Amino acid sequence: MDVRVERTRRALQAALFALAREHPLEDVTVADIVTRAGVNRSSFYQHYSDKETLLADALDAAAEQAGADLPTVAEPLAGPPQALFDYLVHLDENAEVYRRELGPHGSAVVMARLRGRLDSIVQEGITRSGTPAFEGVPLDIVGAGITGLALGVIEAWLARDPRPPVSTAADWVWRMLLGPGGSWQQPDAD
Template sequence: MNPRVLKTRKSIMNAFHDLMTEKKYESITIRDIVQRAGINRSTFYLHFLDKEDLMEQNSNFILEKLREAIQYPTFSLEAAQRDYEERQQPISSLIAFFNHIHEYFKFYSVMLGEKQFPQQLDEVIKEELLKFSLDKVRCAYNAGGLIGLIRYWVSTKMQESPEHMAKWVTQMLLFPYSQMDE
């Protein structure tokens, strides 16, 4: 995609994220979005049909970025345990996962309270976890736990670093019965 087009779309999405932290979705207008993004109305409509299309494309974009974070890089259980035991190194895809949540903090802080997004988030996490395990119950449990942890982290304004969160989850996954570090 053309870099100018990408820059304009990102500007529109950032303006939308900012506005969503200031007011309810229903009260945000196209006028608000274009003023915040510094574009004209016709430019908005070159990229999106309406506010609902912007919301849907925005959610799809964020969820696709989350998929990429979960997928990269893959790991083996043995290597992950060795890395953690020898160097206290968290699973790298968990670092990418929490860095993603951190990068899109404004989006998650609003969207976790919306009707459809938590369900979409749950589905994406479960789909990606099923690539590592065929146990659907375990994947559902882990997805629910991750969403709960994201909610906690976002609600506390991300007081812990992404690395801290990744280390905590790594320890829980690899050594569920060991004493947790504080």
């Protein structure tokens, strides 16, 4: 990608992310974004069609910059993977933005982006693990179920006042992902 294009996109993302930490998205205008980014209005529309898509990109970039990649789970682990903990730290540090954008009046684009990311990771993890735990259930249904569960736990955690520590949230998400059996069943070795 052209360096100037990337620089403009990053400036727009950083500007909206900072503004979203200060105000609800509906209160932020394109004029606010371009002023904060130091670019002109036409630059915004050359790169983004709307604020929600820009915010989704900004949240992805902020998570990436924080080193908070969502985990790829190939097999059951004894506890939450570090990547899950790191991602929840990122959510905790930016709780107001995520609470607004994932809540009932939040951004459909942000929620769809996060849901898609989680669903992809879940489906890949289930496929790579070879677990028979979901035998007979289509992979997209398993992915949707686990993704919905994880998002539900994250939303409920972010909504709590006071919000429990990240370690508690990681434990909650992990325990819900494992389900009542405590772990995915591994295929029998023949």
